[in-house]
Amino acid sequence: MTSEQPFKIVVSDDALALLKRKLDDTRLPDEVNAAEWAYGTPLADIRRLANRWKDGYDWRTHERKLNAIPMFTRTIAVDGFGDLNVHYVHQKSAAKGAIPLLFVHGWPGSFLEVTKILPLLTADSADHPSFHVVAPSLPGSAWSEGVLKKGFHGKHYAELFNKLMISLGYTEYVTQGGNWGHILTLTTASLYGPKHVKASHSNIPICEPPKLFGNPIVLLKCLIWSFTSRGREAAAINQDYLKNGMGYAAEQSTKPQTIGYSLADSPVGLLAWIYEKLVLWTDAYPWTDDEVLTWVSIYWFSRAGPAASIRIYYELTLSAELFVFPKTTVPVGLSFFPKEIVRFPKALLRSKGRIVFESEHEAGGHFAAYEQPEALVGDLRKMFGKSGPAAGVVPGRTGY
Helix, strand or coil: CCCCEECCCCCCHHHHHHHHHHHHCCCCCCCCCCCCCCCCCCHHHHHHHHHHHHHCCCHHHHHHHHCCCCEEEEEEEECCCEEEEEEEEEECCCCCCCEEEEEECCCCCCHHHHCCCHHHHHCCCCCCCCEEEEEECCCCCCCCCCCCCCCCCHHHHHHHHHHHHHHCCCCCEEEEECCHHHHHHHHHHHHHCCCCEEEEEECCCCCCCCCCCCCHHHHHHHHHHHCCHHHHHHHHHHHHHHHHCCHHHHHHHHCHHHHHHHHHHCHHHHHHHHHHHHHHCCCCCCCCHHHHHHHHHHHHCCCCCHHHHHHHHHHHHHCCCCCCCCCCCCEEEEEECCCCCCCCCHHHHHCCCEEEEEEECCCCCCCHHHHCHHHHHHHHHHHHCCCCCCCCCCCCCCCC
C-alpha cells in the first residue's frame, strides 16, 4: 500500500482538442415528431448541449473549481487483483470528535455528488455532529484505475474501501451511499462491521422481492401494503421502471463492451446516454447546461475511459448482487425521496437489517446528495446526533 499522494485534475490540451474535433464531426440522428422523452433523449436537448460543449463550455474553469476540493490517490492491493490506484476526496472537519464517513457514489454518478454535501458534513458546530469525509471514485470511474480482470465483485469493492479507510487512520467509521453505493457500503458493513464499519445510511432503500416461502408475516405485510394508495403508487413506479427504464441496465449487465465502444468514441453518444438519467431520475432538478457538461466531462476525460465505469453492472449482476440489501448487524438508516426510480415496502426493508432510522422527504430523486444536499445531511445529523439512534457508534467520536 503506497502513501497518499495529492491529486489535481490536469486534462491535456490534446485531449481538449480531440473532444472538439469529435464534436465537430458529430452526425446526429433524425427524430420522430413530438416524440419528447418517449423515444429517449430529445434531439433538441442534445443539439444544444453538444453545441455548448464544443463552442461555449470552458472545461478549464470547472477543472479549477474541482481542483479546489482536496483530492488524492493511493495504491491499494485487492486480493486476487493486485494493486489498484484509487482516486478519492478526503476532507477533514475541524471538530475534534468528527465521525469518519465513507461516501460512495454509483453510476452515472461520480465524486462530483459529494461536492455539495462536503461543506455541510464537515462544518464544525455545537448544534450537530460533524464528519471527516472520504469519497472514493469507484474503480474505472473518474481518475481511479480501471479493473482489467474478470470477477471484481462487491466483496472486492468492500476490501478496497475498508483498506482505504484504515490507511487514512479511520479504523472505525460509518458509511453513506446511493445507487451502487447502497449495495457497496452495505456489503462493506456486512464484511467489516461491526469491527470497522459501525453504521450505514442509504438514500436508495432497495432489496430483494419477498419470497413466497420466506417470512410469512413480512409477506403478509407486503401484500396488505400493496393495496394501499402508497403501495399502488409504488407498484406503478416499479412497473414503469422495469418496462421503460431498464434498457441501459440490460445492456450494461450483459454486453458492456458493446455499448462501451460508443461511449468511449462518441462524446455525443456518452452525453445522450448519461443526460437521459440525469433528467429522468431527478425530481425536476433545474440542470444548467454547464452542470450537465461537467458531469459528462468527468466521464469523457476519466482515466480508464467511459466504458470502464459500466462493467460493475456485468460483474455484480453475474454475482447476483443487483437489487439486494446485504445483511449486516450494524445500525442502518434509510432516507426516502419521492422521485426515486424504485420503491419497496418498509416492512420488507425492515426485515433485511437493523433499521434504526427512517426519513420521508417531500422532494428529491435518485441523486439525493446533489439534488437535496441539506435534506440528506439533515438525516445524517439526526441519525448520528446526540439524541439520534446511532449516537456514539464510533467510540470516542461524538461528531461534536
